[in-house]
Amino acid sequence: MTTPMPAPMPTPPYGAPPGAWLRSPAALGRATALLLGLVIATDLFACYADWLEMDVTGDLADGVSGADLIxxxxxxxxxxxxxxxxxxxxxxxxxxxxxxxxWRIRVNAEVFDASGHRMKRGWTIGAWFCPVVNLWFPRRIVADSWDASAPWGSRSGHRPVNAWWTLWLLSLLVDQYAARSYRQAETAEEVRQAATTMLFSDCLDIAAAVLAIMVVVLLTRMQERKALSGELPTPALG
Incomplete structure (x- = not known):
């Protein structure tokens, strides 16, 4: 009696491109999340600074004077x-x-699915520094890596990526407006208004950083789970 052969392990439909191999993103993911936490801490300190500025300029606008105010x-x-x-x-x-x-996430994503990326690998870095296209290219790169890192056969949504990117862009726009208002302010009331806008910008940046941590953690975990599932051209992360 012939023993039946076990079913072959499923493999991804696309081979890895030249120069791409799996490496664990865990350490870099943890470091990135910790530094994003540092960004949140400095933003909270900036919120305190904004409040101090609003308090002082509010008194100046109301005509308060004295050595204590100085x-x-x-x-x-x-x-x-x-x-x-x-x-x-x-x-x-x-x-x-x-x-x-x-960069490591993107290279791993190419191993998972080399055909699922709308941007070339070099844009992973360059997209952040090119005017205009930096408004949407980085988000596209992260979204494509997210899709490639999802479990085989599943449909992954982009809600965490979209929420992070929307708040990030909004915080940048408000920050630019607040900085310009602060430079152009000529009265205490105008400075107070600029500080209020900057406070709003710093709060938006905190929210964007929290969502960025979520994206980093989730995407790192997705890649590690997919690599260790055995459904890969290579058996595990290097």
């Missing part, structure tokens, strides 16, 4: 400046690690 104004300006520097450092550090994570 001290408060100097303190508010100092905190505002420190908050801006802290935000800048946190954003630059996070951007570097995030792009390293995204």
């Amino acid at each position: 001290d408060r104004a100097d303190h508010a300006d100092a905190v505002y400046g420190i908050a801006g520097i802290a935000q800048g450092v946190a954003i630059v550090a996070t951007a570097v690690v995030y792009l390293c994570w995204l």
